[in-house]
Amino acid sequence: MATTLTEKQIEGFHRDGFTVVPDFVDRDTCVGLRERAVGLVDEWEPGDERTVFTTDEQERHSNREFLSSGGRIWCFFEDGALDEAGELTRPKELAINKIGHAQHDLDPVFEAFSYTDDLAGVAADIGLADALALQSMYIFKQPGIGGEVACHQDSTFLYTDPLSVTGFWFALEDATIENGCLWAAPGGHTAPLRQLFKRVGDDSDGTVFEQLDSTPLPTPPEDLVPLEVPAGTLVVLDGRLPHWSDVNRSDRSRHAYTLHCISAAAEYPDWNWLQRPKDLPLRRLDRSDR
Numbered sequence: 001m002a003t004t005l006t007e008k009q010i011e012g013f014h015r016d017g018f019t020v021v022p023d024f025v026d027r028d029t030c031v032g033l034r035e036r037a038v039g040l041v042d043e044w045e046p047g048d049e050r051t052v053f054t055t056d057e058q059e060r061h062s063n064r065e066f067l068s069s070g071g072r073i074w075c076f077f078e079d080g081a082l083d084e085a086g087e088l089t090r091p092k093e094l095a096i097n098k099i100g101h102a103q104h105d106l107d108p109v110f111e112a113f114s115y116t117d118d119l120a121g122v123a124a125d126i127g128l129a130d131a132l133a134l135q136s137m138y139i140f141k142q143p144g145i146g147g148e149v150a151c152h153q154d155s156t157f158l159y160t161d162p163l164s165v166t167g168f169w170f171a172l173e174d175a176t177i178e179n180g181c182l183w184a185a186p187g188g189h190t191a192p193l194r195q196l197f198k199r200v201g202d203d204s205d206g207t208v209f210e211q212l213d214s215t216p217l218p219t220p221p222e223d224l225v226p227l228e229v230p231a232g233t234l235v236v237l238d239g240r241l242p243h244w245s246d247v248n249r250s251d252r253s254r255h256a257y258t259l260h261c262i263s264a265a266a267e268y269p270d271w272n273w274l275q276r277p278k279d280l281p282l283r284r285l286d287r288s289d290r
């Protein structure tokens, strides 16, 4: 097993709730992932599911697309990318917010990138030697349209008992304050989990938030620190760490890939919004189950 993190990085992760690993991904790999993501968008056809006519219909469709995306590759539009008739207001490749949520298992390029000894080594270094790869996202953070991501804790959206979700966030382009880098609250992972995000039925139904703790989340940006990092940097995030990203105010994109892992020993309740089809079981990051 590759040991990837330094003692300082491991200490920093436990103290701050995150750690920054420069040069984890080489430049050619960043370019290859960006090209593959653009290819996935190109190949993707929203089909009938984009044919939406009213706001209510749109919400219902987006619920179904979202709630069934745990076991497939789906492209999600930015708010404002579709007009009232459901037609794109800009070229498709500039209208996508993200691709999710199973490309780490369904696309060979993202699979090869996600399941590596180096990443399994990082997970083991921070105490997640039995990591299962649960969910992946390719985030475009488009210029001009890329919205804010409100301050949140990832364990709200991917819950296990005991808590184990860990985010691996890879900068595939330079992330700066101007183009909407991550911001995090150092030490914020020691405070309680505030909310749970639960599905209330099948894929065509909805979701609700359940309040667990009334402590306010940190207020962006003053309670957070910016993580301005060059392309190729890995940021590892504790699932309880409050983090946020601002609108992209620059004229260039800020692509990132994220992989969220959980402990194989933790229970993953079936009210989590993300559910995988039975024929697509979760797999170990270290490939010890193959």
Ligand code: FE2
Pocket (backbone or CB within 6 Å): 152, 153, 154, 167, 243
């Ligand atoms: Fe997050």
